[in-house]
Structures are given as C-alpha cells and as structure tokens.
Amino acid sequence: MRTRVFSGAPWERRFGYCRAVRAGAHVFVSGTAPVAPDGSTFAPGDAYAQMKKCLEIVAEALRGVGAGPEDIVRTRMYVTDISRSEEFGRAHAEAFGAAPPATAMVEVKALIAPDMLCEVEVDALVL
Numbered sequence: 001m002r003t004r005v006f007s008g009a010p011w012e013r014r015f016g017y018c019r020a021v022r023a024g025a026h027v028f029v030s031g032t033a034p035v036a037p038d039g040s041t042f043a044p045g046d047a048y049a050q051m052k053k054c055l056e057i058v059a060e061a062l063r064g065v066g067a068g069p070e071d072i073v074r075t076r077m078y079v080t081d082i083s084r085s086e087e088f089g090r091a092h093a094e095a096f097g098a099a100p101p102a103t104a105m106v107e108v109k110a111l112i113a114p115d116m117l118c119e120v121e122v123d124a125l126v127l
Contacts, residue, residue: 005064051091
C-alpha cells in the first residue's frame with residue numbers, strides 16, 4: 001500500500017509529483033524548496049532561514065504519512081552557493097541534533113526560482 005501527501009506547491013500538479021510517498025516502512029520526500037505560504041520564495045537571500053524552512057516543510061510532509069523527523073535516515077541538500085555551506089549546515093545540524101542522518105550537500109547551477117538558495121530531498125524509514 002502507498003500513501004501520498006501533497007503540499008499544494010504549484011509545481012506538484014504541473015510537473016506530476018507529490019511531496020511525499022510512503023510505501024510500507026519507507027518514506028520518500030521530493031525535493032523540497034523554501035516556499036512561503038503564498039507561493040513565493042521564503043526569506044530571499046538568507047541561506048540559513050531557507051534551509052530551516054525546507055526542513056519544516058519536510059517535517060509537515062512526514063507527519064502527513066505517519067512519520068516524523070526522527071525517522072529520517074538520509075538527506076540530500078542541493079545548494080546554489082557551496083561557499084555558504086556553514087549556513088545551510090547549521091540549520092541542518094540544528095534540525096537533527098544528536099540523531100543526524102546520512103547526507104550530501106551538492107552545489108547546483110540553479111533551482112526552480114532564481115531566489116531559492118537550497119532544496120532538500122529526504123528518505124525516512126519508519127520502524
């Protein structure tokens with residue numbers, strides 16, 4: 001059985017995806033960008049705040065499929081400026097504390113909106 005959750009982001013319907021899918025104990029969260037409730041980019045220019053927002057949206061998606069941040073086993077951070085890794089990394093570290101997941105931080109040329117600095121993908125395992 002699969003459970004899907006949608007965030008309402010405009011790209012979900014247009015590009016044919018959902019925010020998260022749970023298949024048994026496995027949860028896969030799509031690339032999650034820092035989108036404000038009105039659909040604009042959250043905190044333009046602020047790498048720390050954008051990463052924090054991405055992880056908040058991820059946590060909400062996980063709740064929608066009966067999981068939580070404590071179930072995350074892997075994250076992938078896509079950033080447009082790796083020289084700001086400390087800012088992105090600080091938000092990531094604060095979100096996971098003493099139970100950090102496996103991760104990667106990769107610099108990319110651009111994201112869906114030019115003022116977005118980061119996007120996060122997440123895999124979780126609910127035991």
